[in-house]
Structures are given as structure tokens and as C-alpha cells.
Amino acid sequence: MATLRGSDGTLQYDSNAVGEFQDWELDISREEIETTASGVTSGKTFTLDIPGTTGRIRANCDYGDTAQAALLDQVVDGAVPTPATAQFRCSATKYFSGSILVTNARIVSQRGPNNITVEFSVRVTGAVTVTWS
């Protein structure tokens, strides 16, 4: 039985834990490519394109946190970003990792006593690797 809990999920970026971290999502997908031969009438056939991965990271906004600052700088700074490795951790020894680019940082300040949050949209450049030990 799986015993992984969301509360054990963390995120490492460039070897630093993201502080004030709330949650992450990874969306790994492969597009369909139709391979139906001309003249076939019995049913369409398909194969899959190579994988592409996007993700989201949410946290209480804190530019004083090393990992958050590095993520924010990817979009705030106009320079060509250098992707770094992120580990989307289910636990210390079970995680998905890949080199990420931040495509969007959505900083939200709501009315009231709630914390100001930041949500990073990321694109994995290259492969996602799975570590499960």
C-alpha cells in the first residue's frame, strides 16, 4: 500500500530546499501521433511522441529564500536563463527530477490576513528521471 503523503512532499531546486513551500504538480505527457496506413479501414493506429513535462510550484512568497530567489530571477531577470535541476520530492529518497525553466511566476496578494503566495509555472527541459529507493 502506498504511504506517500502530500505533507511529506518537498521541492529542491539547484540543491536548495524551497522555503515556505506549499505544493507541487508535475504533468508528464506524450502527444499522440497517428500511424494509420492509407487504406486501412479496421481502425486507426497511433504511436506517441517523445515526453514533454510541465509543472507548478506554490509557496508563500519569500525572495529572501535562496531557492525561491533563484526561481524568481529566471523570469524577473531578462537574461537567458540557465536551467537547474529540480527534484519534485515525494520523500527524501523518492522523487522526480529534471532541469527546469520558469515560464511564469504568479504572485498573489489577497485581501485579509492570508500570506502572499507565489506560483511558478515551469517547463522541464530534457528528460524527467525517477529515483525511487
Place this chain on the structure above:
Amino acid sequence: MASALKTAEGAIMARINTEWASATEIAWPGRRFTKPDASWIRPAVIWGDGFMQTAGPTNRNQIPGVLKIQVFGKPGNGEGEIKGYADSIRDIFNRVEFSGLRFDAPSGPKPAVERNDWLQTVVDCPFIFEEVVS
């Protein structure tokens, strides 16, 4: 860190004690109280359901709550006095932050009702308490 809701509640009561000074007598929760022949207030903290706000490494929980303060006055003299006290209570907790507590905008006073020979109204002061789990 051990749970510190008792300490947080104590900080709220301490703020009332300091800021309210001798405006009226205060019926503290759980303490015996003899009703005076003048207006008085009764504070109570009602905690809501807590939730995990951040995971590691920060590990914050948030527990919302409402500070309810009942204001009692002698009936027959109009609502002006207790509504004035309600305003004073709102001023004490309006968007203030202390001891890990963040207060939001307090409610307006509830309609005054007469019960058991007292005219009373209630002010709700919602807040969030934040704790860090080590």
C-alpha cells in the same frame, strides 16, 4: 514546537486586559463573575479547524479562530453605550498582528437584544494563528 494555542489565547486576553483597562468590568472565561450594576463585557475565543499551510522545510500550520466579545448594558437607556463599547473593541483588534496572531476586519456589532435583564450585542473579531511544527 508544542501546540501553543493556550498561549495565543492568553495573549488575546492580555491585550483585552491592557487595552480595555477599566472601561468596564470583564467576565473572564471560566472565572466566577458577579455582574455589576453597569455595563460589562465577556470575551471568548472559538477555534476553527486547523490546516497545513506549508510543507517542509518551513512546516507552518494555520488555525483560524474568532474572538467573540459580548457587550452587556442596562436596558432602557438606548443602545448608544453598548454600541460605543463595540466600536472600542473593534479598534483594539482591527487588523492587528501580535504573538503569531493576525486579526482580520472585525464585524459590526450584532443587533442588540434584551435577555435576562441585560441589553447585549456581540462583536466578532476573526483571526488566523500561525504555528511552526518542528
